[in-house]
Amino acid sequence: MKVFLVDDEIVVREGIRESFPWDDSPYTLVGEAPDGEMAIPMIRDTNPDIVITDIKMPFMDGIELCRLLRSQLPWIGIIVLSGYDEFEYARQCIQLGVREYLLKPINAEDLRQALDKVSGLLKEERRTREHAESLRARTESDTRFLREKLLGSLFSEDAMEEDAVSALEQLRTMGYSVHAPFYVVIDAAFSSVDKGQPISEDLALSSSGSIFATKSRTGSRILVLGDTVADAEERVYAAATSLAQELERAGCETIRIGIGDIVDKPGDIFKSFKAARHIRHILVEKNDAKALIFGTREMGDTPTDKKSSAVISEAKLYMSKNFTDSNLMLQDVAKAVNMSNSRFSTVFSQQNGQTFTEYLIYLRLKKAKELLRTTDKRSSQIAFDVGYNDAHYFSYIFKKNVGMTPSEYRAQNS
Template identity: 30%
Template sequence: MYKILLVDDEAGVREGIRRRIAWQEHGFDCVGDCENGFEALEAAELLAPDVVLTDINMPFMDGLELTRQLAERCPHVKVIILTGFDDFDYAQQAVKLKVMDFILKPITASELIAVLQKVRGELDAEKLRRENLDLLKRQLHESLPLLKERFLERLVSADIGQREAKERIAYFRLPLEGPDFIVFAADVDRFAESHPEADHELLRFAVYNIVQEIAGREAGATVFRTREEKIVCILSGEGTDALLDKAQQLAEEIRHAVETYLRFTVTLGIGRPETGLRGIRRACRSALSALDYRFMLGSNRLISIMDMEGRREGGEAVPSSWEKELLVGVKTGTREEVRRAITSIVSHLKTSNLSINQCYIRIQKILISLMHTLDELGGAAVEPFGDRVNPLTDIYAFKTLEDIESWLHDTCLRAVGRISDARNDLAETQIRRAEAYIRENYQLQELSLKTICQEVHMSSSYFSALFKQQTGRTFVEYLTAQRLEKAKELLKFTDLKTYEIAARTGYADPHYFSILFKKTTGETPSEYRQKTAVEKP
């Protein structure tokens, strides 16, 4: 409902207008009437009408002067001029004063209603625009933290013009007056195993709060989070040495606070001091580069790029003897040899003075050799690496060499286990083949260890050891047992002579067969036949 105020020096006219219009049906509430401009001005300030319907020709203050005064004091009020003078000059002045409309007396109800509908339409449109603007302002206010973070991320990662940078810094009221800047970046090393995955975002926010609280004590500090979940602090001030000291002090305080109160660790990288707004980007890049050295130096520490920038882009390769020891250990299934080789390799990388990129290359070379070895052994080359699609690129997800060492150790031992299982399966299959061959060919006098080894493609020494391990007997013991069991059947169920049974079970010498039979069973072939014949039903 919109409020309307009537102004006319004739009381009859005011009363007639009030009575002839059903105000509420048309969306208006007539809140008062006045007989001159002075009264109307006071009433407008008190009643805050949306529309003023005023006569133009009144004593003390006419309608045009009232319109001028309302434009200054109540600029939102719509004014409709009511006049009995069909005077072009009045209309021209009314237009200049941005009067909503003017109506000539005598006025009819239909004319006034038409004007009111027109005014209401414009008031509705203005109300909608105000509501939309208020909504946009609220949304902007709610989005300011995110917009500020996105601007800061652009500031430290993209080439922003000086003018735009200064305008946005002023808009977000960021304390980046300079002239000197330094940046340090913090990143969570790893969460404790006791923290469920759902709590990780909450814990990252807790780290952010700690950084804000500690760094926020400095007048020139600005803290924000990157999309890579790192927390960056820009320190602004005068004097690069003083800024470097302050950054190291704050970073150490933050590291200690996170470890003490959150029970996990963060590593912080401190960049080089720079001068000027354009230097912020370089300062941040060097801070993130310092943080990358956590891969080689380990976690829960401060790393200054000033300490690391002297590292040369070279270094000794991993000694081939360690790599060879690792591969031999995997092939032979020697777990201790594998563990020792991995420890030696990682220790060498930590102290080799290699750059981070070269360190990754060394690890990838070892992985390629390992995958080639696994492939040679007949297993899937990437199977021991778990669900990772490509271990050569997945190593970049690890934050420290200690993480790489643990992962590589687990991977190699898993490979050893699978190779051992595969070998056991193959060995068992080969021994079962050998047993079947013996059962089928026991009657052959020329059946020997050499014959069997040729059949299963094994060396005699390896086969003998494996056969004993799988069956609990030597080859000769197993063959003898098979032949004598068959001889017992022939003695029991046939009338064949002893020499015939000897020949059928692989013995050319019947006398040797009889001696062997008695030695094994405690009875001669004849005694065994007689005994079994008596026991027959």
């Protein structure tokens, strides 16, 4: 174990350094200092297991040093040396977690016994911490496994109403409140699964308890809770949009996201999942070369009437005026044209031949190419001007869609 010595008397430091058989012991003297003020940075650098310190020292005395060690480096064992056999010093040392209190003068045997005692206490504490950490990790692993199993049971075709209610109640006792007036399921598939599943988990963790994610063989299944139908719809579209964007940012490909029906009974969660899975399968069968697409139960509709066409024209006009807003989302445009999120998503894709996200990217990159050709603005500024707060993400999207980086495009078209 590493030992650091603090004492303002050089004779004491030399005596401990020279008289103690360091080479024939499990202890190594890694440094020394004449006062607490000088000792603190040296202790941080040498990272000792045990600090031996005097009480009476200039600048920073032993009591203050012990107080700092207790608050900043609490794992260090402290042995106090003092020429004062006073109760008040001993009392303060005990309060500060000092392990041993030795009166000067000390000999090698006294110091060896004190070091052995403190070393034994530190080893026992480390074993206790390691055991507690092992138990905590095992408990967390068991909890995650049970949580995954219970969430997975909600998507089982065999789940009855009472089974779903029981699963939700067990999740509640584990600290997960999954009860809500309304539920809706997202079924997402993507590659690679290893890259994408942590993104789904992060989405759930950042949702303040309104989203729960579980793994599937091809991606993730996400349960979204809502207080009202409108609330559930808004949350599920925000979640699907955010998930799609983050998956694309992470380099995932063939992203397919199905959104199920909004249901109001735990036993119907499977129905929502079944609808979401069906939509995802439709998206897969479309074999669209695009990397980003999601749909809803309304994909089977074929809105060809003039009213739908007029609404989409209005939506595209709205997007052309607002695409530079980095916060522009599908629900904003749907609200502007007085249409539900799910209906708007379906109608827009069928009328326009592109998803909302694809068309938004098209508008932004069209403007970006114009600015690259006609201005000397930096790529990072152009990214901001067309609605991207992250210049690196802008470059990634640009190269993915245009086939070259912004700087390469400028060089070829200037």
